[in-house]
Amino acid sequence: MAVSDLSTAPVPTLPAHTDPDTDRVLDSGLLHELSYAFGGPFHFLLPHRFDANLTSFRTALSDAGVEGRVYYAKKANKAAVWMERCAARQTGVDVASTPELREALGHGVRGEHIVVTGPAKSDELLRLAVLQGCLIAVDALDELDLLSTLALTGAVRPARVLLRRLPPAQPHSRFGLTAAEIETALDRCVRAGDAVRMEGFSFHLSGYATQPRADLAGELIDLCLQARVLGLQADRISIGGGFAVDYSSAEHWHSFLADQRPEHYHARKTFHSGDFYPYHSPVAGADALRSILAAVPEGGRANLAARLRQTGTLLMMEPGRALLNGAGASVFSVQGVKDRDGYGIITVDGTSLSLSEQWFNSEYLPDPQLVTPSGRVHGGEVHPACVGGASCLESDMVTWRKVPFPARPRVGDLLVYPNTAGYQMDSNESPFHDLPLPPKVVLDRPGDRPRWRLDRRPAR
Template identity: 30%
Template sequence: MSAAAPPGLPAKMHALVRAFLAEPGAVHAAVAQFGAPAHLVFPQVFAENLERLRVELAARVAGFRICYAHKVNQSRAFVEVAQAAGVGIDVASAAELDSALGSGFAPGRIEVTGPKGEGLLARLVGSGVTINVDNVWELERIAALAGPGVRVPVLVRVSGFAGTPVSRFGVPVARLEAVVKVLVAERERIEFRGFAFHLDSGEPAERVRAVESCLMLTEQAYAAGLTPSVLDIGGGFRQVFTADAAAFDAYVHALRESLLGRGEPMTWGGNTFGFHLEDGAVHGTPVFHKYANIVDARTMLADLLDTGLEAHGGRTIARIAAENLLDIWLEPGKALVDHAGITVARVEFVKETADGSTLVNLDLSRDTVTPADQEVMVDPILVPAGMNPGADDGAVGVFLAGRLCLERDLITNHKVWLPRCPAPGDLIVFPNTGAYHMDLSAARASMHSVPPKLAVVQRSGTFTVCRDVDYRHEGA
């Protein structure tokens, strides 16, 4: 009788990415030319993701704007694709604004979100970009900075919806009276476009409640003599990481059993991943719960727009927007780069620890491949060096360790099973790292340099790789 297969977390991958990884020598050639570790982005996958969202919107509403949330990834290639596709861009800093302008975005296609100080506001006023206002101070400063004859287009971000956790961003719904007062008083300087929200949650019910609140506020704005024309539903549309929901559930079950002392140990240093043990049972929700999602952004968006609202006679959100001549704006980031990026690292050495665990040391740090408070919860891919796949001793459970002289620099605090034990010179590929993983941390401790970012394109069946900064969209 054959032994049971070890628990695994197979990653969902785009066919283009899978084909590149399967191309003999392609990954090794890329790092041989540009260095390892490296981040690889796939602009053609980004373009497909964008088109999927555009199709859902076009089928439901007459007016809409997609603004790519630049902060999700600093890739020039992604910005170039967004610009060529004619959509907007959401920037959250002066540097991101420069990036958008440098890639050809006209000011009218740029939206600025996030916290803004005096210096950034002074630059934005009169530039033609839309400012997504976070608080009353910003709104008042915009009015004060606007010169004669200047009208500044703004959205007002709101928060504090019923049943939604408190957010540090936006104006609480209960305090919108002060905002409306400024908008009415300063209508000669401020062009109020509408209300916006962005939730740090993918829960559909929370998003629906936010839409209902914004529609109510829109009616109040009409009553005050304002003419909002936009309903901005933000971003936060989920990614799909796992290729097999059942396998994911089986891994979580094995992890819970392991925490109870049953079966093979599966975590490093007593890490419980958010679970807690009480009365001989495992309780709680794991910190990596986002990896369990199997509903893609396209479906989330369609379901939201097709939701009927009881307060509006059961009419759908899309229909209500159309009847009130409201354009739907959104700022997807993760949804557009889903499956459009991977990170490649080289195996430096393999060692055994005092407790018998196998550590595979890589030439990158944890903060290079994932935000420090998260964990990559899909299986990495082993790409052997050369043509020799190495000894096939069967699946082996390992922990992936980083290059920093810090105990905490464990890239995986959970055990991962690879088809064989890696050897120096092999490559390890982390799937789907395009959303924040590449740029949010990127530690430079010990004077390590930031990994190069490369753009991978397939044309006529042939893959080409270039530095991301050198990428130019075809036809541009």
């Protein structure tokens, strides 16, 4: 796989932001030992980065003088270590299934620190949530009726609820209550008496823009004020998730989008640039929360932070990817390399099902790093290669793009995909071909001599 005809034109590249914590792991020699031990792909996790991201969100709330609570969106990564961190830091968890709720409770997260979201929740999930004192985001009127019945027939505490608002700007969403349904729900909450404790409202918006979140949050504050007149508690709102992660620089991202062409992908695969995750975001993570708090909701005069303070309204949020920024990477071993029409085709020991962007008919674009037993490979040459999975499917491409590696990958080298903890590791995983699911390795002390352990949640 010599320098190819692609060298006549720049090969698009998208390097991730420099991350010293991950780089130390890549240069430590540990990854090759783990690859040999597991005999297949694996993920490594950096829990201290979760703690740092959580602190940044809490600091943004404190700096704005706003009372708020952060709930980790559990669907973003199934590892048990995140539940351990939430329990240790008294952090909330957002769950959407009975197994997720049991997992959170089993790792020490208290019921009152859990919010239950998702559509058409099962009777089992609602019953367990009421018994454990969880806060439940109600998505439909019949769900509210069921909760009232559960609380009246044997529960030792009221059903704690938020009413989920259908975003007016996204009227075709299948989630949430319309304005008319909100009015009906408020009436039913009043008539339910002590069986239901209506604590406020919630929403979730698609996309990552901050102003629409501030606008809808302002509407929810108004709804809280109306509900209080009816004698309901209504003292909090949830703005959901959708806090972007900034994977790469603006220069690299915009250059990539401008330069990419079908010939830069295996089999001239084409992607619509609008289907790519926005791998550069000028406002991301806790800075996005700061932007939301500083924005003036539509039709208002004061910014959102001031309105929350003036009305005594608590702000809830449910970040997933943003709490996992920099908190892990995915490791594949090179099983074979072949030359094809001026570029290489690498086959690794796992499948594309372990990088879940494929789920969205898209591609995980940050460049994988080539790692030998001596550490990261550096060089001035360009060796373009796509990356295929170990299955017998033509569509099993871990990376369709011809990545410009700095050296020719060899059997036994590792490809490390950076910053994959948020949604990539396990949202779409499958034991296809009877291959085991990649284990997750927790690095409690990354450095010159990393200390590692297997995540306490067994792979399924």
